[in-house]
Amino acid sequence: MVDQNSNYALQTSEVYVHYGKKMAINNVALNFPKNEVTSLIGPSGCGKSTFLRCLNRMNDVIDICNVKGKFLLNGNVDIYSPDIQVETLREKVGMVFQKPNPFPKTIYDNVAYGPKIHGIASSQNELDEIVKDSLHRAGLYEEVKDRMDDIATGLSGGQQQRLCIARAIAIRPEIILMDEPCSALDPIATAKIEDLINELKENYTIIIVTHSMSQASRVSSKTAFFHLGNLVEYGETGKIFTKPDKEQTNDYITGRFG
């Protein structure tokens, strides 16, 4: 089942997640191909965000959350193995959250923080380059180049979210997890983020949780549909949205429930 020299950035199988006694994810197996965008869709409470947060072990901080299953990074690294430092994992698997959460520091410091703590830059010049490059890739550089020392919370919501993306890519991850990154943004800011996702997939594997089915169809090549903790269907985005195999999927995408 696990292909050793695969084209998958991340492979998961037999994933179970419990919050206390409540089951949140029930036996999910899902693989994420390299340099592609996979979207996770499904009604609220279906477990898609929980599943996403398993992938960089953000659930570790929730005491009652219990994660079981196999998670293989690049076909050989078990991310839940005791040998793996969670900090190293998060260096490889970055995350962007639902609500933009820049640190209330300067724009520069926001992006520079990750490289600094991981010691990625060996000199101030290199750090400056990383910050500039990351902001470029996040499509924000032109807008903020003259006010790098302004406090980041003064930016607009869309800019803040792109700053968070810049912050995530500054540590050169392989995978970027996005948890409904556009749900707090207006349509114009959303369009910018979606364009950005299309550019970023050249270099990164992106896994995005979204409530918007149109967004899933616009940005992703693979789609997984979750319902009540189960993975109902997974496949090419085009196929999922045009002729899904399962009736449940069809009901959801045609708006009959959820």
Next chain:
Amino acid sequence: MSSLEKRLAAEKRFKFYGMFAMTLSLFFVLILMYKIFSTGSGAFVRTTINADVYFDPNFIEVSSNSSKKEIMKASYVNLADQVINQNHPGLDEENFIKVREMYTRKFDYQLRDYIVNNPNVIGKTVNLDISASSDLDQIVKGNYPRNVPEAQRKINDYQLSILDSLDSKGKMSKTFNFWFFTNGDSRDPETAGILGALMGSFYALLICFSFAFPIGLLASVYLEEFVKPGKITDIIEVNINNLAAVPSIVYGLLGLGMLIGVFGMPYQVPLVGGLVLGFMTLPTIIIASRASLRGVPPSIREGALAVGATKMQTVFHHVIPLSLPGTLTGTIIGMAQALGETAPLLLVGMVAFVMEIPGGAFDPATGLPSQIYLWSESAERGFLEKTSAGIMLLLSFLIIMNTVAVLVRRKLEVKW
């Protein structure tokens, strides 16, 4: 009457009650302030008697070439007596004593201080304002009545006649009493100052802050960010809240029993006083700090963790800096409370008569509130105004500290 009219009338009545309560409390505050200011303002003014002082080398043990130390050590009692004889010629022994009593007992110290600052004055005559004794001061200020039988007066008839003749010659005057701010405590009200108590309180608060702030901050960070919530944290939480409400005298007893009794720390020193005030402030700081740590949005923690920061980096780089305004505000308010606490100081002995101004946390000292308490117990009328003036000073420090707390909060608080 309709239901709406009734409800509106009720609202009107409620507003009136509120206004009434507010006016009443404001009225009481005003009375308090008026009382303190009217009594205490006298402490900032001192009555002086103008006298020609001939620094007669025959009565001075030192010369202008003597070192400062020698000048400080020498006695100037004879010189002071000589000055009185010169300015009030023809006194017999009995009347001399009466006149001497009109001048401050510290006359000789005042002369000494003048020589220390002007060593070349020896052999010359200078016109000086000599401080009057406190009893004379109180008569001049009108705090002691003059029109009562001599036996009920501190100043006798002869002294009154001398006072009136001095007054008619324009020799009586009033000057700003800087001694109140530069001297330590004294048996004589006219030379008693607050600086000793002020420094005592300062060192105590310094110890209090250096003890309580780091411990309080670390304890709250550990409780709030690192430890898993459970029965034990619940018990700790309840106990911290209880400790914040424990009367301060209990902390004083703790200091007396543990710090002085068990650890053998010295009595009377700001070190012990400060530690006791620190015990007392600790729960306040922890509660304020935990509340402000809880106020930092979880999304900030997630943001830092998601870029691979460790728990400790997340807390120290992001959470603590963001919670610091709240923590500092709580600390300053706790310290202001500690500044005004008297009971713990009484129990650890910071209430004794200390003339010297403490030079550190290990020197015997009083604190502001205990100095006020000491003065309020004194019989002399002169100490009454010192008491009120001390209260004025204490209140101004409290107001300053609380204002700083508000400003810190406004200035540093992060808007989300």
